[in-house]
Amino acid sequence: MHYRTALGYFILPAMVAVVTVAACAPRHPTEDRVPPSAMKEALSYKAPFGDARTAQPEIVAGGKALYEGKGRCALCHGTSGKGDGPAAHMHPPHPPRDFTDCAFQKEREDGELFWIIKNGSPGTGMKPMIPGMLSEEDGWKLVAYIRTFCTAHS
Numbered sequence: 491m492h493y494r495t496a497l498g499y500f501i502l503p504a505m506v507a508v509v510t511v512a513a514c515a516p517r518h519p520t521e522d523r524v525p526p527s528a529m530k531e532a533l534s535y536k537a538p539f540g541d542a543r544t545a546q547p548e549i550v551a552g553g554k555a556l557y558e559g560k561g562r563c564a565l566c567h568g569t570s571g572k573g574d575g576p577a578a579h580m581h582p583p584h585p586p587r588d589f590t591d592c593a594f595q596k597e598r599e600d601g602e603l604f605w606i607i608k609n610g611s612p613g614t615g616m617k618p619m620i621p622g623m624l625s626e627e628d629g630w631k632l633v634a635y636i637r638t639f640c641t642a643h644s
């Protein structure tokens with residue numbers, strides 16, 4: 491077949507298909523979400539109250555209020571944290587994160603979770619929330635609350 495025809499009918503469409511599938515395919519929850527170019531910045535973010543996994547109960551309670559209220563996180567992530575909120579189905583092929591997944595929790599540093607709350611997860615239904623909707627202080631309280639969904643501590 492003529493080179494141009496082959497390019498037009500097979501090669502280009504095949505390339506477009508591969509790129510489209512790669513861009514849309516769900517990624518495993520433990521795969522990094524912070525883009526490589528921003529990882530250094532994300533890892534430099536630290537909660538003002540220290541390790542979010544051992545945050546004081548008042549901070550966690552503040553995070554819960556934001557999660558279920560102003561932040562609207564429960565809409566997608568569910569009050570259960572399992573990613574089963576009423577709007578969860580609206581986000582294929584990237585479902586809202588299941589925060590009860592301890593393998594995911596273990597894989598993430600606090601700064602990575604904060605970075606995503608701040609900047610969103612590019613190309614998914616997880617949109618940037620800071621500073622438009624929430625303050626940085628709110629963001630850290632939310633990280634502390636998110637940490638409580640993994641209850642199996644190893």
Ligand code: HEC
Pocket residue numbers: 519523524557561562563564565566567577581584585586587598602603604606607611614615616617619632636
């Ligand atoms: C409109 C739906 C929606 C809302 C509302 C929402 N999220 Fe998400 N969230 C998502 C989706 C979808 C993903 C998965 C993105 C991905 O796979 O990269 C996600 C992923 C995340 C992650 C995990 C990122 C990672 O490291 O893998 C965090 C943390 C998060 N959301 C926090 C929040 C917080 C906190 C709120 C409320 C302030 C919130 N989300 C509100 C849809 C939502």
